[in-house]
Amino acid sequence: MKAWIDHVGIAVQDLAQALAFYADVLGLHVEPPEEVASQRVRAHFMHLGPSSLELLEATAPDSAIAKFAEKRGPGLHHVALRVEDIDAALAYLSARGVRLIDTVARPGAEGARVAFIHPSAAHGVLVELKEPAPKVGLFRTPTRHALGGLELITLSDGFFRLDGGAMFGVVPRTLWESRLPPDDRNRIPLGLRPLIVRGEQTMIIDAGCGDKMDAKSAEIYGLDRAYHLDHALTEAGLGVEDIDIALASHLHFDHVGGFTTRAAGGRIVPRFPRARYVAHRQEWEDATHPHERNRASYLQENFVPLLEAGVLTLVDDGAEIMPGVRYRRSGGHTAHHQVVTIESGGATAVFTADMYPTAAHVPDPWVMGYDLYPMDTLGFKRAFAREAVDREYLIFFEHDPSIAAGVIRESGGRRTVERII
Numbered sequence: 001m002k003a004w005i006d007h008v009g010i011a012v013q014d015l016a017q018a019l020a021f022y023a024d025v026l027g028l029h030v031e032p033p034e035e036v037a038s039q040r041v042r043a044h045f046m047h048l049g050p051s052s053l054e055l056l057e058a059t060a061p062d063s064a065i066a067k068f069a070e071k072r073g074p075g076l077h078h079v080a081l082r083v084e085d086i087d088a089a090l091a092y093l094s095a096r097g098v099r100l101i102d103t104v105a106r107p108g109a110e111g112a113r114v115a116f117i118h119p120s121a122a123h124g125v126l127v128e129l130k131e132p133a134p135k136v137g138l139f140r141t142p143t144r145h146a147l148g149g150l151e152l153i154t155l156s157d158g159f160f161r162l163d164g165g166a167m168f169g170v171v172p173r174t175l176w177e178s179r180l181p182p183d184d185r186n187r188i189p190l191g192l193r194p195l196i197v198r199g200e201q202t203m204i205i206d207a208g209c210g211d212k213m214d215a216k217s218a219e220i221y222g223l224d225r226a227y228h229l230d231h232a233l234t235e236a237g238l239g240v241e242d243i244d245i246a247l248a249s250h251l252h253f254d255h256v257g258g259f260t261t262r263a264a265g266g267r268i269v270p271r272f273p274r275a276r277y278v279a280h281r282q283e284w285e286d287a288t289h290p291h292e293r294n295r296a297s298y299l300q301e302n303f304v305p306l307l308e309a310g311v312l313t314l315v316d317d318g319a320e321i322m323p324g325v326r327y328r329r330s331g332g333h334t335a336h337h338q339v340v341t342i343e344s345g346g347a348t349a350v351f352t353a354d355m356y357p358t359a360a361h362v363p364d365p366w367v368m369g370y371d372l373y374p375m376d377t378l379g380f381k382r383a384f385a386r387e388a389v390d391r392e393y394l395i396f397f398e399h400d401p402s403i404a405a406g407v408i409r410e411s412g413g414r415r416t417v418e419r420i421i
């Protein structure tokens with residue numbers, strides 16, 4: 001059996017004291033904690049080259065870590081061996097009569113699959129087998145693309161996580177989990193990808209979650225803004241003052257959170273100081289009159305300050321926002337959700353927002369559970385996909401963690417996305 005030391009697990013009773021040693025005295029970098037709900041434990045990893053130390057903190061009195069620490073005090077808890085195929089490893093060990101705690105793998109921290117070998121079989125040591133999560137390559141590099149006379153620049157405002165089941169609606173996990181592997185809280189990694197369109201003017205379409213999210217929500221959504229829109233703009237040679245127009249596909253927090261920012265003194269002000277902000281008239285009505293089902297997505301602080309600052313323009317279906325750039329109503333996700341078509345020199349790009357949130361959503365029935373009117377989404381997707389294939393649209397996927405844009409190809413009744421960016 002091929003195996004590597006993955007990590008050594010240490011049970012702690014007093015986390016603050018443990019961090020005072022490992023983080024402050026040893027100076028090791030401690031990753032943000034990860035809750036492993038199934039084991040009622042919070043894991044704090046310190047990555048040391050190819051191996052790690054893991055501080056284990058019980059989250060409930062009946063957790064195995066709490067019982068361990070109660071009986072023996074804090075200390076070494078387990079050694080984890082990384083294996084390539086945990087199912088094969090378990091079958092191999094069972095066949096040799098090795099006593100196992102888990103005969104089948106279960107979800108562990110960081111999206112891994114884990115199983116434990118009984119200490120009696122390993123000479124007094126609790127041994128964990130761990131098959132790491134398949135890596136989703138996260139893509140964040142600002143990338144330019146010429147479309148006729150326009151320049152498109154895809155940017156990143158970081159990454160976040162949403163429930164995989166909610167992201168794929170009626171599609172069972174067995175079908176989507178290989179495309180976007182979920183973590184042990186069933187969340188899948190997602191991108192936040194605003195798009196810059198440069199012609200005579202400079203426009204930004206959507207602006208990610210922004211910087212106003214409170215710590216609790218940021219934890220729930222696994223928000224990772226270590227690299228965010230300001231970094232991306234700088235890398236692209238732009239600043240917030242260069243934006244002439246900020247256009248909203250719709251007013252959900254993960255699309256327009258970055259339209260406003262907290263100024264000194266706590267007042268919320270427009271993020272792009274020179275920009276005219278454009279939203280759809282009826283989407284604005286819905287966002288400012290939320291109901292129980294959509295209230296959590298429409299955070300008033302993201303858009304009401306734009307009205308107060310006098311920088312808001314409301315437009316209708318099909319409006320031309322700047323030459324070649326138009327709203328096109330898809331509905332479905334919200335009643336007035338818009339995709340944005342960008343046309344120049346005979347080429348077409350479409351910023352599809354939450355209609356095709358990721359490239360995995362290209363099959364017509366792969367519709368999000370979040371959508372308020374899923375049958376409208378389905379109807380729009382059917383017609384749109386036909387057009388996109390025939391006319392080779394460049395499609396922008398706002399939430400895909402690894403593909404910013406691609407072209408939909410069809411052969412033998414099967415659709416695939418050819419990655420362009």
Ligand SMILES: [Zn+2]
Pocket residue numbers: 250252333354
């Ligand atoms: Zn949305």
Ligand SMILES: [Zn+2]
Pocket residue numbers: 252254255353354357399
């Ligand atoms: Zn979204």
